[in-house]
Amino acid sequence: MQLPSQATSLGFRRCQTIPHPQNPTFYGRNDVLQAISAAFEEQTLRPASVAIWGTGGIGKTHIALEFAHRLWSSGEYTILWIASETTAEVAKSFNDAAKGLELEGYAASNTPDKNRYLVLQWLQHTGDREAVIQNWPTVGNGRILVTCRSIFVAEADTIARSIEVPVFTVPKTAQMIHRILNKRSAPWSQLERDATNRLSSKLGGLALAIDIVAKQIKLSQRFKSVAEYVPYYEQNQEATMKRPKRGGGDPWYPRDLHNLWQPAFDNLSEDAAELMGILCFLGPEAIPSFEEATNILLESALIGINYATGIIAVHRLIQQSYFLQMTAENRLKSFHSVLVLLRTHFPSQESDGAHHFYTKWDLCDCLHQHVLAFRDRCKTPKSDGALPTDEPSFIDLIRDDACSRLADQLARYMIETQQFLQAEAALRSVLGDVDDSSLLAATIQRSLLGLYERTGRSVKACAAAEIEFKIMEQHGILEGNTLANAHSNVGYAMVSANRALEGLKHLDAAIAMAKSHPEPECYQGYNIDRFLRNRGRCKQQMKQFDDALLDFDEAEYFQDKMHGPNSHYHGEYAATFPQPPH
Structure with a gap:
């Protein structure tokens, strides 16, 4: 789009080649339009230039159209629009510009190259860095606005300023949906508002996705509300990426989401x-950077990267679109790779030898969104078809064992960081995937026990502990720290549920198992300090205060051995029984 300020002196007539009329539903981009105007005004050299960039479907074309129409309405003399996704589009755009400007030497029979050189004032709209360089005017007046997907193009040496187009926020997305549905002034129920916010969060603020989905709801006879549409969206992701057949075409952006990024997908290298x-199986943000193949995805504008932190981001709808077009073989390969990555790096109580995740919260915080995204992707309808049904043992291993253990580790971390509702939902989801009598089910019950204890639900904690212990007995686990822990868990849960006399038997058993081994094995192989602390609380509840003090003192002795002096466990002792021993 070329906007010469001295068009009359150059011999041009007033002319614009804007390809579409002004969009009456244009919404919510005044901040970007103001930033474009300011970026042009602050430049002294001519031609002034600005690039707006962002992922496909974010609304760059709509912004450029709106900017052009506003300038035309304000009296701008010449506006040339150069579409350049294909060679044919470039040729037609230059032909239209030369014809509209009535340039001397123009003829319908001219070659595209001749018409290109006849057009002295123009703007390149492209995703191709080389096309920008080859067609950039070296002298002249005017302003050039470029729209592109890649930051590499936006920050080319020939372009003075670049502006990233942000995604819509969830509230803005919800307002845009309301606007398209003509519900702006109509009262909405809380159910409908909640459903709209839920849908908005899934669309990731992508303007094209918002437009497609809102029009599907508006034009469909099947859905009477957003609340009715959301379950359909979640179960039919591929269908929801296409424009509705009813209601006519869209002159401003006729493309579907399912083919928006396909050219880039088709041109990726194997790596x-x-x-x-x-990336399809991970969370859309905060992805640790990979050395290999990253530049290709950056150049294809499929991902973004924060160079200060090395963190990758990919739009969730690009993830979804790529996942839907993957072969079953490639989905399985990616699935297994992500599983190995997450299981290897997410802290584990068993493999790391740590009793608490608090020492590795930073790592857990980085990975937990990816664990959740991985589980959600595995449960989407399309992933069922992606995994080979002729290998049920492999699928059982991956889903029922590996994924569930990963989710259980995540839930323990969320419990420690007091994300109780999310942790309980994750654990209950895991229980739906596993055999109720399996050792994995026992592990999950142990995590639920911790959750219920933290939230003061003693009766539920006791029930979870008893289920865990019963499973241990069924599997013949009759010795070792695992069984001792199960005894201690049941005993302490019973104390919390005011069943101290029953709990004492279990706590005695746990301590006896640990003390059957000499030092240091009794405290290196067993959590004897915790067993003693729990029995001290039990005896305290039974008003056997002298015996309780003896257990607390012995717990202090082992805590020094295991954790050193002045650990946070010593604080637990002081809070439990603040008076010094008599």
Whole structure:
């Protein structure tokens, strides 16, 4: 789009080649339009230039159209629009510009190159860095606004300023949905508002997705509300990426989401395609950077990267679109790669030898969103078809064992960081995937026990502990720290539920198992300090205060051995029984 300020002196007539009329439903981009105007005004050199960039479907074309129409309405003399996704579009755009400007030497029979050189004032709209360089005017007046997907193009040496187009926030997305549905002034129920916010969060603020989905709801006879549409969206992701057949075409942006990024997908190298497959199973943000293939995805504008932190981000709808077009073989390969990555790096109580996650909260915080995204992706309808049904043992291993253990580790971390509702939902989801009598089910019950204890639900904690212990007995686990822990868990849960006499038997058993081994094995192989602390609380509840003090003192002795002096466990002792021993 070229906007010469001295068009009359150059011999041009007033002319614009804007390809579409002004969009009456244009919404919510005044901040970007103001930033474009300010960026042009602050430049002294001509031609002034600004690039707006962002992922496909974010609304760059709509912003450029709105900017052009506003300038035209304000009296701008010449506006040239150069579409350049294909060679044919470039040729037609230059032909239209030369014809509209009535340039001397123009003829319908001219070659595209001749018409290109006839057009002295123009703007390149492209995703191709080389096309920008080859077609950039070296002299002249005016302003050039470029729209592109890649930051590499936006920050080319020929472009003075670049502006990233942000995604819509969830509230803005909800307002845009309301606007398209003509519900702005109509009262909405709380159910409908909640459903709209839920849908908005899934669309990731992508303007094209918002437009497609809102029009599907508006034009469908099947859905009477957003609340009715949301379950359909969650179960039919591929269908929801296409524009509704009813209601006519969209002159401003006729493309569907399912083919928006396909050209970029088709041109990925083998390594880049493998990396993109892995990214489909992770959370959309805060992805640790990979050395290989990253530049190809950046140049294809499929991902973004924060160079200060090395963190990758990918739009969730690009993830979804790529996942839907992957072959079953490639989905399985990516699935297994992500599983190995997450199981290897997410802290484990068993493998790390740590009793608490608080020492590794930073790592847990980085990975937990990816664990949740991985589980959600595995449960989507399309992933069922992606995994080979002729290998049920492999699927059982991956889903029922590996995924569930990963989710259980995540839930323990969320319990420690007091994300109780999310942790309980994750654990209950895991229980739906596993055999109720399996050792994995016992592990999950142990995590639920901790959750219920933290939230003061003693009766439920006691029930979870008893289920865990029963499973241990069924599997013949009759010795070792695992069984001792199960005894201690049941005993302490019973104390919390005011069943101290029953709990004492279990706590005695746990301590006896630990003390059957000499030092240091009794405290290196067993959590004897915790067993003693729990029995001290039990005896305290039974008003056997002298015996309780003896257990607390012995727990202090082992705490020094295991954790050193002045650990946070010593604080637990003081809070439990603040008076010094008599």
